[in-house]
Amino acid sequence: MSHDFLKTLDSSFARGFYSVDPSDLKEYGKDWTKVYEPKPLAICFPQSTDEVSKLMKLCTAARVAVVPSGGRTGLAGGAVAANNEIVVSLIKMRKMGEINTLSHSMWCEAGAVTEAVHEHAQSVGLTWPIDFASKGSSTVGGNIATNAGGVKVIRYGLTRNWVLGLTVVLMSGEVLRLNGSLEKNNTGIDLRQMFIGTEGILGIVTECILKLAPLPRESDVFFFALGDLPAVFKLFEVARRSGFTLNAYECLSDECLGVVTAHRGLASPFPVHRPQYVLCEVERPESEDARAKLEAWLGSLFESGLVQDAVLAQSPKEAANLWAMREGISESLAHAGLLHKHDISLPIARLQEFIETWTHDLTQNYSGLNPYIFGHIGDGNLHVNLMKPADMDAAEFRKLCTKVDQNMFGWIQKFEGSVSAEHGIGLLKKHLLGYTRTPAEIVLMKQMKQVFDPQGLLNPGKIL
Template sequence: MNVSQHLNDGFLREVSAKFPSDFLTQDPHELETYGKDWTKVYAPKPSAVVFPRTTEEVSRFLKLCFQNDIAVVPSGGRTGLAGGAVAAKGEVVLSLTRMNRMGPVDPMSQIVRVQAGAVTEAVHRHCEPHGLTWPVDFASKGSSHIGGNISTNAGGVKVIHYGMTRNWVLGLQVVTMQGDILELNGALEKNNTGVDLRQLFIGSEGTLGIVTEATLKLARLPEHLDVFFFAVKEFKDVLTLFLEARKGPFTLQAYECLLHNCLEAVVWNLGVKSPFNDKHGAYVLMEVERPTTPEAQGRLDEWLGSLFERGLIQDGTLAQSPREAKELWMLREAVAESLTRKAFLHKNDIALPVAELNTFLDAMMNVFATKYPGLDVYVFGHIGDGNLHVNTLKPEGMDREEFLTRAHAADEDLFELVRSHQGSVSAEHGIGLLKKDALKYSRTPEELSIFKAMKRALDPKNLLNPGKVFDLT
């Protein structure tokens, strides 16, 4: 791998002559902060961090790095869960933090152009007064950047209704490692003039170019949302209820699930009360949009009544105010953080065809119970999209190394099972460093050779986020 461990004096002199005085830092605290992401499993070791303010600065800096064979890691909000923004080998981190300007919302075209460092939630707030939103939404939205969302093709809690980030990016401005600035697709909805290059950069985790600006498509803000939290007997009922919800008198906006031990972890971590007195096998958070007419209310009551009568829903609660809706959402959104606080853990983020979920989960639980007894398994996720987050927690008293050895051995079985159900080893978090070994379970050698050909074409010296997603050998 072509990674520079040290920056020479000549390079540093050139940077200080050609860029603002606060452009580059080698402050140890900043190196530590900007050299890692949320995974926190890799020791950060960048040689510097740079903070451009404009696309032109990004372009000039990448040209300089290309001439000097210096590796660069693009960095957004550093909430990534695959190690994609980690700089552990002396690379220079290029942080988009200062590039956070947002242009005016265009209500006629329903678009907004923003710099890549704009924070996801800030974009939501910016669009709200126009009755519009960028419908990519998840728990880390208060820190993640638009550029990071685009580079990971982020999913989240609204995919069931809106789809992934890819669907909401109209145009991209990208800088290649050689400093070329590409304007891809402008603000066009229709443009059949050959290969849509914009799509190459969406989801490529900063390995092909640095996203500097994006024209985002916006959706109408939903008018009236109901948030429910349901308790069901077991996981298969989550799927039966999902089928009913698909036919329900409303538009589904989110359909999320957590198994009983995940709710227990949240209740413990947040110090809140469970919405239910009894324990149940699984829980569903469902958000729907519907008209507020008495007729629509009647149809909803009828739908709910029949499911309670059939015993499919064992218990349930409906938020009566925006505050209560937020509290119910918190029970789902705090799962990841609560598990992290509970014990050292190993994460997986897999996708299956929705119809396969029940047989898959049974088979997976059986593998853990028979081959890996003692590993506690916690499952939650975006069930409506077939996306399961599978976490194993280190049991008390087990040595960390032993736990990791067992968890990695379990991964091999898990990924084989995923492959046999035509699933994906990374539903939304990406591959980064963490899931590189797993990539072969979801992508064929032929696909990987196309990945490598694209990388060589766009980054011939392998300097941009080298060693992420795959090795170029």
């Protein structure tokens, strides 16, 4: 069957349309999670919506499963192909159209790299404000399929807010062109939204019309050292009332700062260790004495005793160095040892209570396990991690983590949080879906999947 399907591809597309080279199968069959053994049948590289449509019709006729693939930076196994699937990689669909400076929008193909879109929009003073550490590899299609968040959500919201129109190919090969470049279109169910954040299980996004924002003015970056966890939330409240526009409000524990400075060979900005740190980026006020205003605010924070120490970056280079301490955490933790990690969200008002409850449980019952907590406080999104202690056996560590998780997910449910804030469900978190979604919701999701993909061939086994 597999061999027959490759013959069908040979007779339907030009040479080079697909690859069965073992290194491609290995590379394109996995994502950043790296925990699943890739085993795709072939990797296809369509160059247009029409080619994707033709391919999908052939796959449906032959009942061959398909996995949509972008930059493969996903952290939930959503782009993994481990069961003889056809991987549809959009890396040859990266065209970007002219920017419309009247409507602040642009057309692009879904394989366009996020950072390339930023650079393109920047040339006319605009931006697509979806920003995170993997932007140099992730694609617009992947960002849309995961409704990506990142470090600027506090100011701009999620990807969903920045998509006007979508072209989507269904498993049947049918092409839907949804919403064009309309800002307003109140004509029933907004089908476009079904494909945002559903990890490629309903259709393949091939083209998009993105909504752009004015490039923010220059920004200023503060790095604060704080005496305890409540100060992180108090400072957030104060920063929101400061009158400055917040671009980011990110927290990291002393353990996280230690790991990232060691791995990247960076010096901590502070001579004395403090339990918590916050990186706060604000848009520079539009006034001649902007700098004086920022410094006066900083002075008032010291005076009130809210911050123990702080730096205000004196140059873009210094600001980038401070950002490196925050953005380098994931990668540095991954290098430091065996990690057990979660990307969760809570109502902002209950974040502190959740962190205190979770860390208390660890101290009382699992004192050998050290937590590493960082995240996007402004969005209620925490990255919680446990690292295997050097003297603990890996199997024992995993067993303990499962026990810790049982309590943690119980509290997430109780505090009305989510088991996945921005990375998605994919394969990795399927077993956790029920903590956040009710049985009735899951039944409805399955029914929707049935409508768009009755044979269950598109990204099978993901989410549901």
